[in-house]
Amino acid sequence: MSSSDQRGPTTKQIPSTLAPGGSGRGKTAPVPLRRVGYALTDLGRKRTCNEDAFFVDDRLGLYVVADGMGGHAAGEVASREAVDTLYGMVKRGIAGVPEFVDPVSEQNVRDACRLMESAVQAATYFVFSIAEIDRDKSGMGTTISALLVRGDYAITAQVGDSRIYRVHLGAVEQLTEDHTLIAWQLKHGLITPQEAARSPHRNVITRAVGNREYVQVDTRCVPLAQGSRLLLCSDGLHGYLREQDISPIVEQGGSAAVQRFVDLANERGGKDNITVVLVELD
Numbered sequence: 001m002s003s004s005d006q007r008g009p010t011t012k013q014i015p016s017t018l019a020p021g022g023s024g025r026g027k028t029a030p031v032p033l034r035r036v037g038y039a040l041t042d043l044g045r046k047r048t049c050n051e052d053a054f055f056v057d058d059r060l061g062l063y064v065v066a067d068g069m070g071g072h073a074a075g076e077v078a079s080r081e082a083v084d085t086l087y088g089m090v091k092r093g094i095a096g097v098p099e100f101v102d103p104v105s106e107q108n109v110r111d112a113c114r115l116m117e118s119a120v121q122a123a124t125y126f127v128f129s130i131a132e133i134d135r136d137k138s139g140m141g142t143t144i145s146a147l148l149v150r151g152d153y154a155i156t157a158q159v160g161d162s163r164i165y166r167v168h169l170g171a172v173e174q175l176t177e178d179h180t181l182i183a184w185q186l187k188h189g190l191i192t193p194q195e196a197a198r199s200p201h202r203n204v205i206t207r208a209v210g211n212r213e214y215v216q217v218d219t220r221c222v223p224l225a226q227g228s229r230l231l232l233c234s235d236g237l238h239g240y241l242r243e244q245d246i247s248p249i250v251e252q253g254g255s256a257a258v259q260r261f262v263d264l265a266n267e268r269g270g271k272d273n274i275t276v277v278l279v280e281l282d
Helices: 074-096 106-133 181-187 193-198 243-250 254-267
Strands: 010-014 035-042 052-057 062-069 144-150 153-159 163-168 171-174 218-223 229-233 274-281
Touching: 035 052, 035 254, 052 074, 052 274, 062 074, 062 229, 062 274, 074 106, 074 144, 106 144, 106 153, 106 218, 144 163, 144 229, 144 274, 153 163, 163 243, 171 243, 181 193, 229 243, 243 254, 254 274
Parallel strands: none
Antiparallel strands: 010 035, 035 274, 052 062, 062 144, 144 153, 153 218, 163 171, 163 229, 229 274
16 A cells, blocks of 8 residues: 655555465475565655655565655655556556566566566656646656565566665665666766765756656566565665665564664654665565
C-alpha cells in the first residue's frame, strides 16, 4: 500500500509466507526466498508537507519509494499517483513473470524487466497527463525506485535520485544510479567528490517521472541470497547516510531498523521528507 503522511511517522509491516515456487509434475519444487517488508515515512524537521510515497506488498513482491516534486502540493500528487499506477500495471502483468529459481531463462529476465519498465512508463504518462489537465500542477514529477522480488532474484527499476541498496554479510552495494547533474559530472570526471559535496547543484535531477510524456528507465536483475536485505530510500535519508552506517542499522532488523534510519536522518538535520523500506529475505 502507498503512504504519503503529513502528520508524522507511518509504519507498515506485512509479513507473508509464500508457497513454494517452480513448476514440474512429480518433482519437489524449490522454495523461493520468503520476503518481509517494513516501511516508515516521516515529515522531517523542515518541511510542512510530505511529498514522499511508498508501497509494500510481500505477496506480490513489489516495493517502491517515490519522492515527489512540484508546487501547490503537486509533488504529493505525483508520487502517490505514480506509485498507484505502477502497482496496478505490475499486478496485471505479474502472471507472466514466474518466481525465479535457478536456472532462470534470459527470456524470463527480459519479460520481468520489460514489465517494470512498462509500469514506470505508464506512471510517467499518467502523471504528465494530470499536469496537462491541471495547470497548477504543471511540471510536477517524482522519483521512482522500484523493486520486484521474484524467488531468488530482484528486478529494479530506477528514475531519479532515490536509491536501492543490497546488504549481505556486512557488505553494502548501491544497486541504482542517481540521475542527477552531480552524479553525471562525477561519472564523466568533470568534478571531484570534494567539489560535488560543495556544489550548489546537488539537487538538480536529470530524470523524473511525469514532467514529460516519456522517461528513460534503468532496469536490472540481481541475484539474492538467504539473509540478504534490500534497502529502498528517498534522498531525505541517503543524503545523510555514510556507507558504514547502513549495515549495522539493517542488522537491527524490521521495525527497529527503519525507525533508526528515520531517527538518524532527523538527528543529522532532517531537511527533507524521509522514507525508508527494508526488505528481509529468509
